[in-house]
Amino acid sequence: MTKSATTSTPERKRGQGVKFVYEILRDDILNLALPPGSPIDEIQLAERLSMSRTPIREALVRLAGEGLVTTLPNRSTVVSNIDFLNMHQFFDALTLMYRVTTRLAAEYRSDADLAKIRKLQAAFGQAVDDQDALAMISCNREFHAAIAKAGRNPYYTGLFCRLLDEGRRVLRIYYSSFDDHLPRRYVDEHDDIIAAIDARDIEEADRLARQHADQIVLQIQRLIAEDRRQPISL
Amino acid sequence: MTKSATTSTPERKRGQGVKFVYEILRDDILNLALPPGSPIDEIQLAERLSMSRTPIREALVRLAGEGLVTTLPNRSTVVSNIDFLNMHQFFDALTLMYRVTTRLAAEYRSDADLAKIRKLQAAFGQAVDDQDALAMISCNREFHAAIAKAGRNPYYTGLFCRLLDEGRRVLRIYYSSFDDHLPRRYVDEHDDIIAAIDARDIEEADRLARQHADQIVLQIQRLIAEDRRQPISL
């Protein structure tokens, strides 16, 4: 069992316990440090983080609400599986959210929003230059999340971030097979999107977002299709 | 403080406690039995339902994840307010989800889905005939939720149901001002939508869903505009 490098932090403030374990578990799940299907032992976690089971259970309830873990009644809770069979619906929702959030960003962005988006795009470009696939995945998520926030619709932002996180897990599985000319293309597409948002060109932003989404979906589909691993889960 | 008629049910199975209190609180919140801003006293709830605070806290965490309650750190948790200032974003997301879910329902529905949708539409018609505004709101939600489920995209269904629940609260505030010719119109529009889904006419389903959403949004906006109550929240 791969464990994250969570060194003991015995000094914790009151009221931060749930948030603490929630973020650790969430990161481990999205980074696949806890792969899908992994059982989560409350007692083990409790003594590893040197805290009671109560805040851990509350964090698990929260994660279950986001669909990241699945609670079997009277049984162990496990990290939710990635549903490769219903991937089509995931792609459909992802594409729509790409488009809608980018549209709204072009309409409602402030200058501060734009500055933040550009900063995150720079970080993404750096990750591409470094050939750091993990950083690329993370920066890409932050970039699009910032665009969504600039659109100022919390309902879209919430769903979109959930989809981006789920996509982070999927990409993480295949990150080793990234070519380096593909990320470069993504950087250019991001730049075009930023330009459209800057110019407040809603239709162009929509078109670019759709194109970008199609690119990513195609990429993931190709990776899945190329996957030669036996699809037998343990 | 208005309390729901939750008579004591001392016989409860193990593992049903959280779900039990979750559903009670959820219903009370959506029915406005617990109006926005109401503090939720864990101890009071615990002795009222004759159970410990632990399952109640877990239910509150779940509700907080859905945005129905807001947890103030080291302070009481309160029922989330309805954000009338950002209602525009709510309407935008609601309209889009109406359209997308109805489109997908026209594409992927099974005959069983259609039968269920028709059954719920009958219930809605009955509620309109009975002039039962509460039942109308509830049946309307179930009707559209069934359409979303027929579309078979859990991401859309999840967001849409959240929006419908939020709308249930908003409508509940103004339910007294319902004219009776408006609901009749909704019944007809529902029938048209069913016909389009039945015929698998995606574009027509989209058009009707958009029209239906616009109607509802207009209705709610008019109710809000007509509201003469002092907008001072004690």
Place this chain on the structure above:
DNA sequence: TGTATTTTATTTGTCGACATAAAATTTGCC
């Protein structure tokens, strides 16, 4: 030796209690 049944053990769901932080109240001072 294989299967069914009982026993053990592990883990979850729930409970009552303590400690801490914020609110309410009282006290002290001008």
Place this chain on the structure above:
DNA sequence: GGCAAATTTTATGTCGACAAATAAAATACA
């Protein structure tokens, strides 16, 4: 009498422990 500081009080966040339920192990039996 009014305002500020100290105190009490109330409610949250966390803890350790018990009970039920499931899984695993051991035993009995054909």
